[in-house]
Amino acid sequence: ISVGTMLRYEEDTVRDGDICCLYEGFMTKKVIQIKKGATQVKYFHGRYEHDDIIGKQYGETVYPRKIVKGKEQNAAYILRATPVLWTDTLDHRTQIIYTPDISLIITWLNVKPGSVVVEAGTGSGSLSHSLANALAPTGHLYTFDYHEVRSKQAREEFIQHGLGDVITATHRDVCQPINWKKTATKLRERKEAAASSSTDAPFEPLPAECGGFGLAPESVDAAFLDLPTPDKTVATAQATLKNGGIVAFFSPCIEQVQRTCVQLRRLQFADIHTFECLQTQHEMRHQTYNCLQLDENILDNTNNEAEADPEADDPEDAEEGETETKETKKRQRPADDKGQGGERKRKRPPVPVFTENYTKVVPKQKGHTSFITFAVKVAPYRPDVVLVTGGNRGVGLGLVTQIHAQYPKVQVIMGCRNVEAGKKALTAEQAQKIDVVELDVTSEPSVQIAARYVAEKYGKISVLINNAGIGLDFPWHTGPFTNSTVDDTFAVNYHGLVRVTKHFVPLIYPTTGRVINISSGGAQANLMKTSPELQTALTKDDISVAEVTDHIAKFTAEYKATLVSGEVPSKSTSGYWLQAYGFSKVCVNAFTRITALQHPDLVVASCTPGFVGTEMTQGYKGDTNLLSPADASDTPLWLALSPEVDHSFSSLFYKERKARPLVPTEQT
Secondary structure, three states: OOOOOOOOOOOOEOOOOOEEEEEOOOOOEEEEEOOOOOOOEEOOOEEEOHHHHOOOEOOOEEOOOEEOOOOOOOOEEEEEOOHHHHHHHOOOOOOOOOHHHHHHHHHHHOOOOOOEEEEEOOOOOHHHHHHHHHHOOOOEEEEEEOOHHHHHHHHHHHHHOOOOOOEEEEEOOOOOOOOHHHHHHHHHHHHHHHHOOOOOOOOOOOOHHHOOOOOOOOOEEEEEEOOOOHHHHHHHHHHHEEEEEEEEEEEOOHHHHHHHHHHHHHOOEEEEEEEEOOOOOEEEEEEEEEOOOOOHHHHHHHHHHHHOOOOOOOHHHHHHOOOOOHHHHHHHOOEOOOOOEOOOOOOOOOOOEEEEEEEEEOOOOOOOOOEEEEEEEOOOOOOOEEEEEOOOOHHHHHHHHHHHHHOOOOEEEEEEOOHHHHHHOOOHHHHHHOEEEEOOOOOHHHHHHHHHHHHHHHOOEOEEEEOOOOOOOOOOOOOOOOHHHHHHHHHHHHHHHHHHHHHHHHHEOOOOOEEEEEOOHHHHHHHHOOOHHHHHHHHOOOOOHHHHHHHHHHHHHHHHHHHHHOOOOOEOOOOOEOOHHHHHHHHHHHHHHHHHHHOOOOEEEEEEOOOEOOHHHOOOOOOOOOEOHHHHOHHHHHHHHOOOOOHHHOOOEEEOOEEEOOOOOOOO
């Protein structure tokens, strides 16, 4: 593709390859690329030679070599090709946005040199040219279109017009939601590759599988979306815009505007305005009027003329029915000095006139009537609020106290079954800042009341740490193990975690919120003793809640049957390792993957805090050193609050700040 120069203004002379406009009149103009020795350009008045244009200065005229039959010879002006002229002359592959809307859009989006702008709905490229002109030379425009052929044609035009350095045109359906996990993984790979490269090339959008615009979060100054379903892209725009960035939606229907505004308000956009920009062209006209004069001299002359012929309008004659023809009156008048009959009538002075200028609306005009909605992404006040379940003892208490000590600006909510016991576990200074809330994970009403309290007091939370758990059948426990051993374990460790997640995930900030599930190394140990078939079934990525529930039911039945005829822990006939605590944490890891798939905008991960000295490990007499609850909080807090944790961490199981396999090898 030969490259033109739509953005080069330092040259005054037309050169080979330049993009220019032949302007014959307001309605007859055409943007062309000049090619030396090219065939003639046939236009309205005739045929023009490219060689006749090369070397002329912009603003000069060129005459056609051959005049169209029936047309007079008329010169065409050679003008620089500008985005405005391109909008007036381009071939319409789609409906386009015209200059009045374009000027409003660029002004309200505050596009200027250096701006990074997203456009979804490239179409014929009308707006793209104006945006590129406004942000060049240091800015960049990312424009997307779901139609592959249109996107390719637009990309070729941008390169031809010399805009390839400031526009990246991509074939993409931007209405697809962002896949945060894949996006974070690809961005991490790009960052590592960029560290070893010295190129300054513009950021290339991520693959379509990442969804959205394929750009880094909070990397765009403005976005313009001309889409059939704009309300589906509000969340994508929010994630991609910088704080203070502006988004515009071009919608032909007011119903689209209404749906879009609902989403904008839900996601806390501010300064929402909707405009309808209608172009009106006026023609200048001139009109002449007689001036009504009421001067006294003119009135006197008029009276004298009436006295010279007193019988002209005699009312008595009219009453008698006497009428005279013009010829009769003429014969009765004496001859004047010029030999003409009748008395010479005095001439009236000329009546003054005045001319008025006015405008008339042209009935047929270019314009695409639509509504343009603008909104500003603001940085909402988001106090960091972390909820920890089972927070009054063990690892939970360690998490609560360490968050309070290491992150003084973070509001900690301690969820526990007994509020008094929770307050007693805190120092006086801690109790003043840590909010203790009654939260029994095994009780649906208790969880509902706690969620309602948090919503009313804090609105949203940043992080949910599902820590509540019990262990009743460790090897150092002497028993006796009963049916309630397995029932109570799953009621707290799995079903309680699912219940809390269901009620509190809606309160978590989207895109930045996190869910951290406290699992255990016991899950790995349990899977190592489970049959290979069950290992595969329990660790697959697309496991469902129904499948997990079915596994729990089978495990529970075999556990209870074994209590009658044998001992636990042991391996069942179907391949389960019958230790309730370890298998409950296997299910917690599975539910973590399920939650991550259901809420891709959140970071959802599970981890083991390590082997910790708590009430659950009382009676352990092995050689492994037990961690303190404070030391055990390191990995969970890193996942919950570290800025280096992103969506690529989601759905994984962590130990000592590293992702670990669910079925470990001897080294892990």
